[in-house]
């Protein structure tokens with residue numbers, strides 16, 4: 001049988017050392033509380049912004065802080081444009097410096113843009129796409145790597161699934177007729193599988209025209225706040241007006257992994273000024289460059 005413990009009863013016998021210990025403890029706690037109140041000691045050492053300094057930086061912490069972005073013209077925030085297609089507008093995704101840098105390194109390398117030939121899978125010149133463009137190798141320099149990492153952070157698609165950035169230039173009258181970013185041939189899906197999503201970044205302002213238009217989008221095209229500023233072409237669908245630093249993410253595949261026919265999109269002819277954009281195509285699997 002277990003003997004029941006003796007229960008303390010009556011007045012505590014206070015020894016001299018016991019009293020001293022109580023005093024010391026009480027004053028120590030009091031002193032600590034003062035330090036905490038003066039923020040000399042931090043109780044919770046969790047600093048969200050220090051997390052993810054390495055490879056796995058989180059979207060919610062670092063990139064949202066304007067002070068770290070440098071010459072940021074405005075706050076970075078995401079606007080839901082449409083669910084059919086799934087299209088989202090990232091305001092102030094790139095800085096002005098990044099935009100200017102991309103244009104400057106692309107400028108000397110621009111050549112006539114091509115489209116993919118349905119039968120051969122090879123790039124061919126076409127009247128539906130009249131811009132000029134060039135590819136920058138994936139991870140080709142620090143600024144490019146920075147941008148590519150930001151794209152991965154905001155799309156939740158790893159850097160390794162992306163093609164190199166493509167820089168595009170449209171002068172007055174130049175356009176890209178509505179098309180899908182997905183492939184119809186076997187040749188082009190050998191590397192990385194189908195294209196799943198596209199990040200389309202505007203690296204210049206366009207005075208007039210040059211909108212990104214989604215003619216198959218479901219919904220009220222005229223409900224966008226910038227409706228009155230759109231060209232005739234822009235009014236033929238759900239449109240986004242290019243603004244330097246903004247980016248559009250849209251998905252070519254639905255969550256059930258079938259192709260999304262509402263992702264049909266085009267670049268309206270530039271009417272005034274010129275348009276520079278930067279495209280990141282992302283694949284279902286890792287894309288080897």
Ligand SMILES: *[C@@H]1O[C@H](CO)[C@@H](O)[C@H](O)[C@H]1NC(C)=O
Nearest residue numbers: 219220221222223224225227
């Ligand atoms: C579309 O949106 C515009 C602007 O919000 C509105 O005036 C118009 O009535 C809407 N059209 C339809 C068919 O709902």
